[in-house]
């Protein structure tokens with residue numbers, strides 16, 4: 501068969517080990533998974549109650565034009581419905597953007613390390629991927645501008661960035677947008693938007709009238725605690741959304757997800773509670789790192805990147821044996837670091853004890 505050439509160098513997505521699998525192998529009664537930046541508090545109880553009694557017609561295709569969720573999101577974010585596109589997770593929107601704009605002969609610019617799906621989709625489309633290294637965990641936007649040429653179609657900005665956790669400061673982001681040619685789509689992936697507490701952060705939705713070539717991606721998978729439902733959304737100018745909508749599969753979001761997300765949006769108290777609790781727990785990670793003289797990057801998300809004085813794969817393995825699944829940075833482009841989802845107070849207590857014990861066994865006195 502005549503497969504796209506890019507596929508020969510690719511491997512399918514390899515999910516991390518499941519809690520059940522680790523539990524069986526090590527015979528540990530309880531496994532804590534702090535690996536995928538899910539919400540440790542789950543979804544709002546109001547969503548669960550609602551779904552138990554919701555009357556969803558399983559035999560009918562989901563609403564695809566302007567489902568009530570699109571209207572609700574427009575209301576919440578202060579834009580027109582025509583400025584919103586829904587996706588099967590924000591992953592789907594990354595694919596849609598790539599399909600719509602990338603092809604052989606085009607190029608796309610992104611930081612490294614970052615969320616791998618931008619490069620993955622770009623390569624499938626045959627586009628040239630230009631990766632600009634973060635400098636000490638910070639965006640080097642001048643390098644981004646230098647990398648732009650006539651072939652550039654999409655620029656990816658992940659903020660807070662996964663796996664480093666830091667924000668691109670709003671002032672820098674706006675100045676950058678002023679300099680990017682208006683024919684290039686700039687994607688602001690804000691999967692962790694709801695967790696941001698930095699008071700200098702400006703919501704980029706307010707910039708859309710000035711920069712119609714900006715699209716903001718958000719998701720119900722993180723703070724809303726609905727990763728299983730697969731629902732993300734994009735906010736941009738109606739002209740951009742109209743083009744992307746041509747590429748979107750008509751029934752890319754399902755009725756259960758639309759209903760759950762609609763109810764979840766109504767419970768902003770739950771989101772505020774998660775944001776606040778996450779910020780308290782994130783501070784505890786900083787305190788733990790300081791007490792053990794480990795480097796940690798400033799995070800505005802619900803995960804942190806923490807350096808360990810040993811091989812990160814080995815540290816991840818030792819933590820797994822103690823019941824904590826986290827992500828080794830070796831495969832995330834941050835060798836020697838661990839990416840850990842900020843859990844509940846109890847989960848974090850356990851994680852801190854496990855890592856402290858491993859450090860002590862290794863003679864790391866801090």
Ligand SMILES: Cc1ncc(COP(=O)(O)O)c(C=O)c1O
Pocket residue numbers: 536537588589590591592615658661662689691718719720721727730731732
């Ligand atoms: C930065 C970023 N973007 C997008 C996604 C995809 O999220 P989803 O497809 O669940 O909306 C993730 C998931 O981890 C992420 O970290």
